[in-house]
Amino acid sequence: MNPARLNAVIFDLDGTLLDTQPDFSVVLNALLAKHQRPPVDSARLQQTISSGARAMLKLGFDLDDKAPELPALLTTFLDDYETLLSSTRASLYDDTDLLISGLLEHNLPWAIMTNKVRRFSAPLISRFETFATCACLICPDDVNAGKPDPAGILKACEIIGIAPANAVYVGDHPRDMEAARNAGMPGIAVRWGYLPGDPPPELWGASFIADTPLHLLAYLQKRHAV
DSSP states (O other), X not given: OOOOOOOEEEEOSBTTTEEOHHHHHHHHHXXXXXXXXXXOOHHHHHXXXXXXXXXXXXXXXXXXXXXXXXXXXXXXXXXXXXHHGGGOOOEEOTTHHHHHHHHHHTTOOEEEEOSXXXXXXXXXXXXXXXXXXXXXXXXXXHHTOOTTSSHHHHHHHHHHTOOGGGEEEEESSHHHHHHHHHHTSOEEEESSSOOOSSSOGGGTTOSEEESSHHHHHHHHHHHHTO
């Protein structure tokens, strides 16, 4: 059976549209330095970012979930990160601007659904002109649920005015593909971003795997033309 015609695209944010690792590296390593601990290598941090701030702190400080110092460290980490957003070091992945402009040229609306709470995601995307055409930003605190729960993706579809079957969700983590399936739409995996060490994207259950943003654009344009 042929897939339904594509009429909207919903993206994950960190690791899919934006490389936010530089900000997290600065904040985490500054906090580690205050506690006389060594910095975390960027390659190790990259595989942890998608799991959130707690995971990054557990990595840097070698803590488990029940460590009594974790809540205070988390508060400091998040406050420091929020402060840094006004001078963010985050950047668009190469050709992401061409990906977005290509969607607009084909009258394909696009949105962002992220597990990053609005306190951080809204000021972050406001720093990038490319995101001015985003139909909506949906955060977990908007729907009281995070991925792989489909509530945020479904909310984005509702705002755009599109059936889930006529949209796709694009992300860099197996959780993103699970959220897409739960929302009743295809999931597209990308080979850049904050991919976990295991399993590889081929085992995420994605409908398509994009090597680059322009590779993704070509696929989306083809699906839209069906």
